[in-house]
Amino acid sequence: MKLFATVFLLFLSFDLYAGKSDTTQIRSHLITLTKTPGFRNYxxxxxxxxxxxxxETTFRKYSERVVVQPYNIGKKTYQxxxxSFGPENAPRIIVGAHYDVCDNQQGADDNASGTTGLLELARLLQHENLNVRIDLVAYTLEExxxxxxxxxxxxxxxKSLAEAKVPVLGMVSLEMxxxxxxxxxxxxxxVGALKLVYGNRGNYITLVRKFGAGxxxxxxxxxxxxTDLIRTKSFVGPAALPGIDFSDHLNYWAFGFSALMVTDTAFYRNKNYHQPTDTLKTLDLTRMANVIDSVYETLLKLAKN
Structure with a gap:
């Protein structure tokens, strides 16, 4: 009986800590976003x-509150x-990722991975009872x-949030x-000496913020x-350090919002960066799912307090 109870508890523990993100869904999103012959550049x-x-279509499966924000550059319209999830007029947490690519490449990691993170977060958040509003934003023209x-x-x-004086708690950029x-x-x-602190293996996710990020x-x-779901390291440094502001969070800093980046460190690790070799087959979908689950669990804790 004791042996049975022990096995049952181990099984229950495994089930409780099973990942929530679906790698089949993740793969499907990545395949769609990286399909050729076209390339999702400006x-x-x-x-x-x-x-x-x-x-937009995927978002609408999970929320009735989906908005397209168009803007023009010359005669072209981008969007x-x-x-959105949670109370309409509550303070907001923004989670964003860009869906465009640099030049003619599939951009599986940069940044179909971050965009896929948004789509999975939408699925996970659809039935949550939140005390704050969470906006998932897919950006164009980061590149x-x-x-x-x-x-x-x-x-x-x-800028639209700042001009409307929207109460924003903070922003998270999912970048590769x-x-x-x-x-x-x-x-x-x-800086080469950082290897002494962070190691020389690219087997972790990084949370990057500047000094005074809020x-x-x-x-x-x-x-x-x-959350302890993925090997994680934090980096905080001056905004002028190369790479620390290389994504969409820099624009929230510009308007005084607290923001940080979740990243696999881009070109400091992934040598396929901005190359035709940035394809789905190079990605680790299991660890990517763990990153998404970590973001999800973190959002829940912050949005339900």
Whole structure:
């Protein structure tokens, strides 16, 4: 009887800690987002719009509150897609990822992985009873030639929140969350000496924020670590350090919002960055699912307090 009870408790424990993200769904989203012959860059508006339509359609499966935020650059119209959960007028947490790519490449890690994270979070959040509002935002035009310009989708979104004086608790940028390596010497850093602190294996997810990034960024960082679902390391440094602001969170910093980035460290690890070799077959979907689950569990703890 004692042996049976022990086995049952072990089984129950395994079940309780089983992942919530679905790797089959993750793979399906990635296949759709990275399909060719087109490429979802600023010049290929047809393929970019097909991606945004897929994101919108998927969001609408899980929420009745989906909004398209269009804006024009010359004669072309680009759009962010926003999916909301929780009380309409409550303070907001923004979770964002860009769905465009740089040049003619599939961009599986950069950033179909982050976009897929949003789609899975929408599925997971659909039945949650939240005390704050969570907006999942798929951005366009994060990549060159619009990076660091006011034409970035995240700049348009952050500016709209600031101008409307929307109460924002903080923002999380999902920027490349699917590439992991356990071998030695698979992780680089902007400063070589950081290998002594963080190691030389690319087998972890990183939470990146600048000094003075704000209360929410600190809370998210601390809570994410406590989920203990994926090997995690935190990096905090000056905003001028190369790589620390290389995604959509920089635009929320510009408007005074607390923000941080969840990343596999991009080109400091993934040498397929901005290359045709950034394909689905290079990604670790199990660990990517663990990252998504960690974000989900962290959001629940912050949104239900």
């Amino acid at each position: 010049q290929d508006l047809k393929t970019l719009n097909e991606a945004s339509q897929y994101i 962010n897609i926003i999916c 060159p030639p619009y990076f660091r310009t006011q034409n970035m989708g995240s700049y348009v979104h952050a 969350i699917g590439y992991f390596k356990d071998e030695k010497h698979t992780q680089d850093y902007p 209360k929410f960024a600190r809370q998210f960082n601390r809570t994410f670590h406590k």
